[in-house]
Amino acid sequence: MTPADLSRTVLHAVRRAVDEDALRAPVPARVRVERTRPGGSGDxxxxxxxxxxxxxxxxxxxxxxxxxxxxxxxxxxxxxxxTGPGFLNFTIDAPADGAARVREVLAQGIRYGWGAECAGQVHQLHHRREVRAAVLAGAVAKLLRAQGALVRVTCEEAPDPDWARLGVTVDAYGHPPTPLTEVRPVPAGAMAGELLERLGADATRWGLLRAAGHDRAALGDELLVQGEGNGLFHVRYAHARARALTREGARLGLTGAYGAESDAPALHAALADHPGVLAAAARHRAPDRLARHLETVANAFFDFHDTCPPLPVGDEKPSAAHRSRLALAEAAGTVLAGGLSLLGISAPEHL
Structure with missing residues (x-):
């Protein structure tokens, strides 16, 4: 159970109590839960x-x-x-939750984490004729739709034809009379065609989205470096490695099936946090939150991969532990693929 799941569970309890007339109070828009402080009770x-x-x-x-x-x-x-004057303290059923979470990811595929945070909302995102604003508005629209919102994207002027190569679409252009939300990040300082020529579509989108909108986007040649210091490469390499493990496992007759608990708390936590990250990224119109989270997932995946190899090593025989580890690796790859898809970035099977 993620913090977002727990928040929704408590909010549902408040609504039930009010509906049953056990509690006479206004139902809050959302309920906040926090990690217990040192010395406190529960999680x-x-x-x-x-x-x-x-x-x-x-x-x-x-x-x-x-x-x-x-x-x-x-x-x-x-x-x-x-505890105390009236705090509710929750202990999460961690072992069952870990297995259930992996199965949930594999069952839902790249839509894992999509929810109803913005269900019933209607948004009109409006931006100027500038490449970073266009890419950011498109990514925010995807995040909002993944949380159940209806979204329309408009531009002040006719779109740059090169935006199509970045996967950007605009529903209309001009100055609509209806209420709207303006998307105005710090400009990229370059035209779409120039960025595409130098970096390609995927690196351009990552560079435009990885920084918060109020910060300047890093659009240098470091986006093309195939090394750990390049977040885009690190995330896509983790995805490709997870897919390679699945292929190699199949060759060995080993398929992922989560049963035995894997000692990978950081990776389990990153997967559990994913729905909450998607909801927050949509709510705050901040795709950079998702990009940073994907880097966290990738880092946790490689730590897990190095300390708990998903495939047998040397003379080892395939075991239940290997099947669980392989399922966890597949879940990590799925989350990475889904997150990259929401950012409009490809997730190659091979790098």
Whole structure:
């Protein structure tokens, strides 16, 4: 269970309590959960009971107990405690969650992490005739649609014909009269044709999206270096390596099936965080959050790959541990492919 999953679970409990008239208070738009501080109880803590106590006219611990009754037993939650003046503390059912998460990734494929964070919302993204603004607006539109929103993208003027080679589409151009959200990052300082000629489509998109919109985009030749210092190469190499493991496993008659728990906490955490990252990237219109997260997944994958080889080494015989590791590697590759797809960047099977 990710922090975003837990937040939605607690929010659902609040709604249930209000619907059942057990709690008379306004339902908040969202519920915040945080990692428990050192010395605290459980994995996550939530102060929503303290927030609702005043409007409900009840002690915070009483509100916490009402919510606890509606959260206990939810999938992925092992234990719920009430501490201090009324904090809810959650212990996540980690072993079952790790296996369930890998299976969820493999079942959902590259759409893993898509959700309903923005369901029912309608957005019109409007940008000037500038390549970074166009690429950013298109990536934000993909992220919002992956969270259930309806999105229209418009430009101040007729699009640059070279934008099509970057996968950019515009629904209309001109000055629409309807309410809109302007996308105005720091300009790239170059035209699309120039960037495409020098870097190609994938490196250009990564360079334009990797930096936050208020920062200048790094668009130098380092985007073409095949080395660990190049985030784009590192992410795509991790994806290609994960796919190569699947192919080699098939050649050995070994298929991924997550059963035995793998000692890869960083990779498990990165996969679990993916839905929350997608939701936050859409909510804040920040594809750079996704790009940085993909680098985190890639780093965790290589650490796992080096310490827990997914395939037998030397005279080792294939085992349940290898099948679990292979499934985890496949899940990592799937998350990387899905994230790159939302950024409009290809994920080659071979590098």
């Amino acid at each position: 996550y803590a939530c102060a929503v009971a303290l927030q609702l106590a005043g409007p409900a006219g009840l002690p915070a611990r009483g509100v916490a107990e009402i919510l606890r009754e509606r959260v206990v037993g939810a999938p992925g939650i092992g234990r719920v405690e009430i």
